[in-house]
Amino acid sequence: MSGDSDIARAPSPFDVERVRADFPILSTTVHGKPLVYLDNAASTQKPRQVLDSMRRFYESDYANVHRGLYQLSVRATEAFEAARCKVGRFVGAESCGEIVFTSGTTTAINLVAHGYGGDHLGPGDEIVLTEMEHHSNIVPWQMLAGRTGAELRIVPIADDGSLRMDEYERLLGPRTRMVCVAHTSNALGTRNPMRRIIDAAHACGAIVVVDGAQGVPHEKIDVRELDCDFFAFSGHKMFGPTGIGALYGKAELLEKTGPFLGGGEMIHSVTFDETTYKDPPHRFEAGTPDITGAVGLGAAVDYLEQIGMDRVEAYERDLLDYGTRLLEEIPRLTLVGTAAEKCGILSFVIDGVHPHDLGTVLDMEGVAVRAGHHCAQPVMDHFGLAATARASLALYNTREDLDVLAASIPKAIELLG
Numbered sequence: 001m002s003g004d005s006d007i008a009r010a011p012s013p014f015d016v017e018r019v020r021a022d023f024p025i026l027s028t029t030v031h032g033k034p035l036v037y038l039d040n041a042a043s044t045q046k047p048r049q050v051l052d053s054m055r056r057f058y059e060s061d062y063a064n065v066h067r068g069l070y071q072l073s074v075r076a077t078e079a080f081e082a083a084r085c086k087v088g089r090f091v092g093a094e095s096c097g098e099i100v101f102t103s104g105t106t107t108a109i110n111l112v113a114h115g116y117g118g119d120h121l122g123p124g125d126e127i128v129l130t131e132m133e134h135h136s137n138i139v140p141w142q143m144l145a146g147r148t149g150a151e152l153r154i155v156p157i158a159d160d161g162s163l164r165m166d167e168y169e170r171l172l173g174p175r176t177r178m179v180c181v182a183h184t185s186n187a188l189g190t191r192n193p194m195r196r197i198i199d200a201a202h203a204c205g206a207i208v209v210v211d212g213a214q215g216v217p218h219e220k221i222d223v224r225e226l227d228c229d230f231f232a233f234s235g236h237k238m239f240g241p242t243g244i245g246a247l248y249g250k251a252e253l254l255e256k257t258g259p260f261l262g263g264g265e266m267i268h269s270v271t272f273d274e275t276t277y278k279d280p281p282h283r284f285e286a287g288t289p290d291i292t293g294a295v296g297l298g299a300a301v302d303y304l305e306q307i308g309m310d311r312v313e314a315y316e317r318d319l320l321d322y323g324t325r326l327l328e329e330i331p332r333l334t335l336v337g338t339a340a341e342k343c344g345i346l347s348f349v350i351d352g353v354h355p356h357d358l359g360t361v362l363d364m365e366g367v368a369v370r371a372g373h374h375c376a377q378p379v380m381d382h383f384g385l386a387a388t389a390r391a392s393l394a395l396y397n398t399r400e401d402l403d404v405l406a407a408s409i410p411k412a413i414e415l416l417g
């Protein structure tokens with residue numbers, strides 16, 4: 001069901017050409033040029049192993065879950081729940097029940113804000129966020145603050161894109177109830193010192209919600225080692241399908257979290273007078289879930305485990321160093337986000353060239369990069385920018401991809417500026 005035979009041929013030791021062969025889209029062309037896909041922070045491409053697992057599931061095991069007493073529904077339910085356990089094991093959860101399937105990071109954070117924050121926060125309570133958050137780790141907390149009278153406290157960033165830890169520690173206090181922070185910034189690439197952040201929050205009795213969207217695809221995550229309370233991530237950024245993601249929550253905190261969406265499958269019983277809810281994680285999975293998406297996410301986890309996250313991290317670190325050196329040599333180009341601890345994100349601006357125009361010209365060369373505010377407008381405000389261009393790396397990128405990027409930028413500058 002999970003494509004084990006395909007996965008068994010995954011590379012050892014890390015062999016990028018073999019990895020690339022697993023991703024059919026990487027051998028396609030754009031505007032007649034070989035595709036150089038460098039928008040992985042937005043979404044990653046999918047390996048055959050994930051695509052095959054979903055096709056196989058639809059062809060031979062598909063039915064709705066947790067409902068039918070018939071064979072097929074039992075098999076589908078087993079596959080869905082097996083995927084939950086795989087995802088849980090991958091991020092180091094203590095039990096499968098600590099993983100809630102959601103449609104992605106955004107829904108996972110909204111679930112915590114609504115279901116936990118709504119019941120536990122009141123006027124004067126403080127929620128600490130950072131200036132580097134993605135909008136999906138800002139807006140739900142703003143909405144919660146509006147409903148409850150809680151207040152937001154914002155940790156600033158330094159000009160290299162690192163978090164001002166001195167300011168963070170200063171902002172924590174007896175009213176701090178929640179700390180909501182990105183594991184890794186999607187706009188700058190900064191990897192935050194999570195253990196230090198979490199320990200300091202716990203020392204003042206706060207709950208920590210980690211936006212792990214840009215962490216899980218690039219390094220080994222162990223939620224128990226981090227000791228975070230909630231951890232949210234998206235399947236589509238880790239080589240799985242769109243429409244599925246997960247929220248990890250410590251069992252005792254999920255217990256204290258109220259339902260987010262109401263409907264079928266999340267209840268024990270319903271009368272017009274009273275409804276009682278299931279235990280976590282099913283309490284948070286109202287309606288028919290993305291069953292095949294979960295199976296695909298399980299296959300993505302198998303794929304990554306087969307390669308080994310330590311090797312992924314080491315490989316991408318080397319690529320980042322290489323790409324940084326190349327871009328630093330380009331006249332008029334300034335990197336935005338140069339913290340010492342970074343993942344494979346190269347955000348940059350070019351004097352006199354609008355990032356959107358640059359993105360369009362790079363596309364003509366087959367190079368897919370993002371241009372915009374990256375759903376992190378406070379980051380742009382910090383640097384006094386409206387937008388940056390962003391090349392973001394994944395395990396299938398190569399030094400040659402970065403050579404093409406670096407060779408295309410001066411051509412674009414000549415054309416545009």
Ligand code: PLP
Nearest residue numbers: 104105106134136186211213234
């Ligand atoms: N958080 C971060 C750091 C992200 O990079 C993203 C997506 O770019 C999100 C949250 C939102 O993820 P999704 O759109 O999958 O819910």
